[in-house]
Amino acid sequence: MGLGNRGIGKGKGKGKLTLLIFCMSVAVLLLAGFRSGADQPTAGVPAATDTASLGVAELQKSLALLSSAGQEVTAAGSPLRLVLKWQGEYSGDSDSFKNASDMLAEQLGLGKIEAREEDGHATYRASGSQDAYSKISMFWSQLGSDSSYVIVTVETRDLLKADTFQAAAEEAGTLMFSAGITPEWNASLQGTAKAQSGPDTALFSIEQSIQEQLPGMNPAESYEDDTTYSRSYSVPDLERVVSSGNHLIALQLAVHKDGNNNTNRVTLGLPLITIEY
Template identity: 30%
Template sequence: MKKLGSYALIIILVAVVMVGFEKGRHADAAVNHPVDDASVQLAQLMSIGKEVIQDKVRVTIKWQGEWNTLLASEEAADVLSSRLGLSGLVYDKVQDHTQYYALGDLNGVQSKLSVTVREKGRLYVVLRLETETLEGMNALGTLQYNYGSSLADEGVNVKWNAAIQGMTNEQTGDMGGVQSLTHGEKLKNIEQQVENTIQPLKMVDSYEDGNTISRSYEVDGLPISVYSGDHQISLQVALHRNLDTGRQEISIGSPLLTIEY
């Protein structure tokens, strides 16, 4: 009976260890979840861009979030910039908040890190990646994943968003000429192209003025979203008529556009 009791105790201890291991493993997966999701989302966004944008494309990605740390603010900023391979840490003062900046340029991708001091031990981190080159486009996926993983590993509560911008593809008419479509007509064509690339969209918000139209959508196939009322928005598309060229500029953001358009 004593021997049987010893075996039972060993089994219980092993079970406890395994449960602890599983909890730790799932916790690690939860930490890396936004980084993995960002890879999926960027690939989908790039596919959309290839369908609807003509000529030069500009891609902007942001990793951002709060960071609670025991490090002094300057030391914390230096730790992040060093880990990300950025250089030239600069101090600044913006609206009574201390900020630190560092820059980088790798494989055609320009990076800018900003660390803002909100209060002692509580910082806000923004890492912006931007490129307009083919080399940069090819490097973005790996670079955003590595940067996001590094920030999360340091304890930053990372959130992701991205945008693709350029000129819309022109619509060719039956006689070979270029048709001048209204914002609404052009956006309807873009929506159809996006649905062919990913899956059906559900529009949940719309804005329009004389030169700009913007719509936001629920998209089940995109894992990163933000709440707007009762809806989870994953994609925003905006068209703007350039008064100088007469052409339509398109901005596609996921989950929302956080840059000028």
């Protein structure tokens, strides 16, 4: 199934966009989990350092793709906001994860940890700035007596001006591996769309613009309302995928008409968009 037909995969959605996409993304990411070619059984189990290297190498390629595709579909001079999240589970009791969270926050160069109880779970948060354009934050939440979930977010408001962003993103993943966490990443890039027609027409234009960089991209699922069009795709050359129904999703695109300034905002997500668009 190609991208030449604009009617492919359209479906009606109801309810608030943010709630729908947030719930879908979180449920898929946390419950179904990520799959990639590197996750398939092999003759031996790679060492933690090898696994970290694989994850970082894959991230490097994906950030380059996001940057290239983002510049292709956004207006000249549009800031490219990028949000990169590493997330994974940590095994250990409350004392163990408290010590590990303190150490990880310190290694990431974050400020003082704020401890609190949220929804009956002990949580720890910390954040700090990487440069004038970027920031990093850590969220560590206890799931049970011997496990917790960790999310480290590296974000920049303008990727093209954030000199330290990629190094900080790579280091965050490596440090999580070293802390005994096997994290997976997801990345979302956002900017003002070059195509400023209706959201549906703009999304079609964006699809055509990036087909050459993502050969074989095939629509799998879609969402639309009065101001937003979004589609997710399978892409043969992308290793990071997430299971959704019968599909393995590698990319999500969305165009939203901003009522405040009447411009289209485009968001690209690998493998899914996990921020509000």
